[in-house]
Amino acid sequence: MTDVPDAPAPDERDTAADAVSDVDGVADGPKATQNPHHLVELLRQRRRHLRLLDTGVDSWGETLCVAADDLLHVLAFLQADPDADLEVLVDVVCIDHHEDSDEAKASDVDDDENRFEVVYLLRSVRLPYQLSVRVFTSSEHPQVPSVTSLYPSADWLERELYELFGVYADGHPHLRGLLLYPDFVSHPMRRDYPRGKAQPMVPLRTPQHLPVVVTDLPVDDTGDAAQDAS
Amino acid sequence: MKSVLDALPDVIMPDAVREADAASIPLVRPDDHDLVRPLAEEELPSATRRGSLMGADTAPLSRHLVWTFGPSHRALPFPLQLRVELSGERVLTVDPEIGWSHQGLERMLEFGTVDEGFGLLARLHPTTPLVPQLLWAHLWETILDVVDEVPARVCWLRVAGLELSRVVAHLDVLRALAEVYADRLAQQIFTDAHKACARALWTLQGEANFCAVGGMRDALDDSALTALEDELQAALVGVGQMHEQQLRNVAFVDGLGGRGVISIRNLLDHGVTGPALRASGVRDDVRRRHPIFAYDALEPALVTQQDSDALSRATQRLQELSDASRMVLQACHEARRADPSLGTLLDVDDKPLPPGRCAVSLEAPNGEMAFFVDVDANGKLRRTRLRTPSFALAQCLPHFLADAHLDDVVPILLGLGMVGTAIDC
Numbered sequence: 001m002t003d004v005p006d007a008p009a010p011d012e013r014d015t016a017a018d019a020v021s022d023v024d025g026v027a028d029g030p031k032a033t034q035n036p037h038h039l040v041e042l043l044r045q046r047r048r049h050l051r052l053l054d055t056g057v058d059s060w061g062e063t064l065c066v067a068a069d070d071l072l073h074v075l076a077f078l079q080a081d082p083d084a085d086l087e088v089l090v091d092v093v094c095i096d097h098h099e100d101s102d103e104a105k106a107s108d109v110d111d112d113e114n115r116f117e118v119v120y121l122l123r124s125v126r127l128p129y130q131l132s133v134r135v136f137t138s139s140e141h142p143q144v145p146s147v148t149s150l151y152p153s154a155d156w157l158e159r160e161l162y163e164l165f166g167v168y169a170d171g172h173p174h175l176r177g178l179l180l181y182p183d184f185v186s187h188p189m190r191r192d193y194p195r196g197k198a199q200p201m202v203p204l205r206t207p208q209h210l211p212v213v214v215t216d217l218p219v220d221d222t223g224d225a226a227q228d229a230s
Numbered sequence: 231m232k233s234v235l236d237a238l239p240d241v242i243m244p245d246a247v248r249e250a251d252a253a254s255i256p257l258v259r260p261d262d263h264d265l266v267r268p269l270a271e272e273e274l275p276s277a278t279r280r281g282s283l284m285g286a287d288t289a290p291l292s293r294h295l296v297w298t299f300g301p302s303h304r305a306l307p308f309p310l311q312l313r314v315e316l317s318g319e320r321v322l323t324v325d326p327e328i329g330w331s332h333q334g335l336e337r338m339l340e341f342g343t344v345d346e347g348f349g350l351l352a353r354l355h356p357t358t359p360l361v362p363q364l365l366w367a368h369l370w371e372t373i374l375d376v377v378d379e380v381p382a383r384v385c386w387l388r389v390a391g392l393e394l395s396r397v398v399a400h401l402d403v404l405r406a407l408a409e410v411y412a413d414r415l416a417q418q419i420f421t422d423a424h425k426a427c428a429r430a431l432w433t434l435q436g437e438a439n440f441c442a443v444g445g446m447r448d449a450l451d452d453s454a455l456t457a458l459e460d461e462l463q464a465a466l467v468g469v470g471q472m473h474e475q476q477l478r479n480v481a482f483v484d485g486l487g488g489r490g491v492i493s494i495r496n497l498l499d500h501g502v503t504g505p506a507l508r509a510s511g512v513r514d515d516v517r518r519r520h521p522i523f524a525y526d527a528l529e530p531a532l533v534t535q536q537d538s539d540a541l542s543r544a545t546q547r548l549q550e551l552s553d554a555s556r557m558v559l560q561a562c563h564e565a566r567r568a569d570p571s572l573g574t575l576l577d578v579d580d581k582p583l584p585p586g587r588c589a590v591s592l593e594a595p596n597g598e599m600a601f602f603v604d605v606d607a608n609g610k611l612r613r614t615r616l617r618t619p620s621f622a623l624a625q626c627l628p629h630f631l632a633d634a635h636l637d638d639v640v641p642i643l644l645g646l647g648m649v650g651t652a653i654d655c
Binding site for chain 1: 328332334336337341372373498499500501503512514519587588589590591598600602604606612613615617621622624625654
């Protein structure tokens, strides 16, 4: 598991959370800027040793691609830095770049190397910033560092990530199933998962003695409801 | 005397003596081995099969409880199950399990067309399906870069639909809370208002048909809008008077006050947004942060509470309800004044989708709802991702319920307004 040297101390994070409640983070954050590349420039200025493989802007906000080894360092900085303050992990999305056609396989030599792309959607509550961080991992060793130490909300998201895509979150405290039953075979959200694949059936939960439901009172020969014969 | 046994000789009647002598069935502790689901749920049916827990050793039950919520079906073990560790009647730890009822909606959206997606997304939130459907429409309008071409009238009506959905969802939660505390007057008022508003929402959805990219399918005439306004105002008269009265109701205040307290840190850590976050004093609202449709002109009020308990969350919903109804009325008024154009409907499925990816979000009644799609170079939908506020709320349950009394668990759960179908989509 990768170390997180930039992770804020719990006390600092509590203080920051208290500050959030006093601030209207919608439009008038104290250090908000309209620069569309604010977060990327912040990273380049204050964390020069981190490699940003690709940057840009999309519908969510700023976007950047980093190596898996740098992921925790980048997220820890963006969460703790008061000029970024990305303290909400909105979602973790996995994209399988596997292509079915032979043509695509022949043209994309890096298919196996960068098969899975994991996108972390982040936003600030206090400042008007949103960011998506992208990480690629290979088909042979699909693994990304777990970010639960920084964002506890990643707990279920990474369980889902493993269960549906088979991408292992290294360092997750309790990586176990979340959505599928234990006998389910394979990872159903992968592109090469056969659409009509049959799965083991779940045994019906039939009780030993079926309950008897009395809908009508017993009727005697005369057609009247049963009553005391004596 | 004839009895049931005479008519049904094979019926199995409970044998209290035999059950009292039966060996106890201890419940096992949750087991967190990697990817191994705990077997506690296997034990519970064998205990309940005898019709009661008579004869069971009560000692394990007093420490560990497996608590199943929601409708039951033989094919599904449970929709929501809480493994609760107790100290007396106080909850120490909670481990939520959300069942195996994964719907595979994301996969179905990837295989289907964009138009089919509207129908599928109605499953996400059965009572207020308009919220995911409009986000789906906005998502494709963003990808196709036609957001600015959606007519003003359509934008106003979409906002009216979203806010009416918020009114319905909040009333649903409030009537459930009133039912828990047997507050008959409040229950009657909230139930009546909920029925009327749900009917108005159903009419709006049916007549306007919002399930389209770039506009609306059917025209909604001004008389229908006037009828909707009248119905909403009549429905919420009682609710407006209820506000102050509800806050003075001893059963309500004592029952919810100080229950389910959670820190801002825990809420943010678990991605909880919406009324639950604002009830803790955080001024966060996606409608103001990223206003879509016509929200920038409506200026949603940013009300907050401070105590972050179940009472604050209920009060927050009451106050948001009045602002949401104000926005519905204003949106209807503006829609009448706007150009009656329904917009140019885009047949997205007619040609290959534009390559690229898009992530958008809006403020659903329970918090931020975010959708993500990725289209490959061949114009094929490669990935669809739905992230609902109920998922974050379910994950945060251990913190909402920590140190709660057993009696308080149900009101705390109901006050969160989680939607089961939106948790595992």
